[in-house]
């Protein structure tokens with residue numbers, strides 16, 4: 058399998074080359090040349106596989122530059138019940154009522170679905186860097202979920218250091234404790250006196266200094282990494298197999314969305330032949346994607362026009378993975394993708410707009426704070442299940458979109474324990490915490506506080522590398 062940029066530039070590459078790269082050189086995102094097709098006999102064979110073996114089967118269709126026995130071992134070591142909440146299914150379905158399910162993706166170490174992909178990414182990075190005799194220094198900015206998922210995936214891994222910037226004093230005490238209590242020598246928490254955008258600007262400035270980036274071996278783990286997306290394809294298959302008895306049946310998924318990474322994995326699964334009826338994109342008040350799927354117009358907004366909401370991991374107005382889907386819609390016409398994503402906005406012609414639903418199964422809906430709170434409360438009262446604010450946005454949209462006779466699976470993207478304040482507002486009491494995280498705020502913390510100054514961040518990196 059070879060990988061190409063959505064914008065058509067550059068030569069085809071192999072998996073392990075794009076694994077360690079971010080964007081393609083022409084500014085596009087990597088996609089496989091074509092999606093491997095899965096026939097009915099293969100689906101039947103996969104139906105009874107444990108999660109780690111299903112992951113191996115799917116990954117091996119896309120990765121031909123890692124020997125099969127190594128890839129199988131990486132999958133087996135990553136998708137272990139001990140790492141994912143003790144459940145052998147890894148992503149179990151929880152039935153709310155007949156035909157309506159939550160798929161639990163948030164039982165990993167940081168209680169959000171990003172662990173599903175990041176844990177695999179950590180294993181793949183360690184493997185490939187070891188094979189090449191190289192090291193990597195991951196530089197990132199986080200306002201919560203991504204940074205902690207990256208740190209828990211990379212901790213204690215050979216050849217990898219993490220430098221993670223976060224806005225000083227602006228994450229919840231629980232989120233801070235999750236990251237700052239890690240004592241691993243290769244994890245460096247840098248709390249910046251500023252807001253998230255200051256952190257992100259510093260990361261961009263350092264990464265744009267190509268000489269520095271190369272000499273210090275700086276890399277990223279952001280959501281455009283194809284390996285992260287590929288890891289997420291697996292749980293759509295796992296969810297489908299749990300909700301159905303035969304491959305004649307179809308299911309629908311509703312996906313709380315921000316950067317379009319999670320639902321894009323659903324699109325890939327559907328393109329491979331998984332019988333998915335609808336892929337429902339759920340947004341919060343930041344509804345750029347909902348607007349697109351309702352009208353055919355994509356108009357990303359700037360950071361200043363992005364609302365801070367009570368489902369913060371979806372506060373995104375420029376969905377970084379969206380270009381992948383548009384490249385498929387445009388028949389991989391690189392020049393057209395390039396002009397769409399270098400323009401301030403674009404609008405689909407009517408015939409193409411109709412294909413979103415008819416051919417690709419996409420639908421959408423938007424939620425907001427009042428719906429989020431009432432959905433958390435209703436889900437608790439009707440079904441006895443506490444859900445987090447992002448999953449609540451998904452459930453709200455799913456209830457309006459679901460069709461009779463087609464099971465609807467809502468992806469659970471975080472556990473309620475991460476979002477105490479909204480849960481207390483909705484349900485009147487604090488959500489329960491997994492036993493391992495009780496009292497985490499009282500553990501000793503490792504963090505360096507810096508000014509919002511690129512030079513100070515470089516100084517920390519250089520001191521650590523002994524440069």
Ligand SMILES: *Cc1c(COP(=O)(O)O)cnc(C)c1O
Pocket residue numbers: 169170171202203280313314315316317318319320370371447470471
């Ligand atoms: C990251 C995240 C999302 C959004 O996922 P995308 O892949 O960016 O669309 C939704 N919910 C939670 C809890 C998240 O952490």
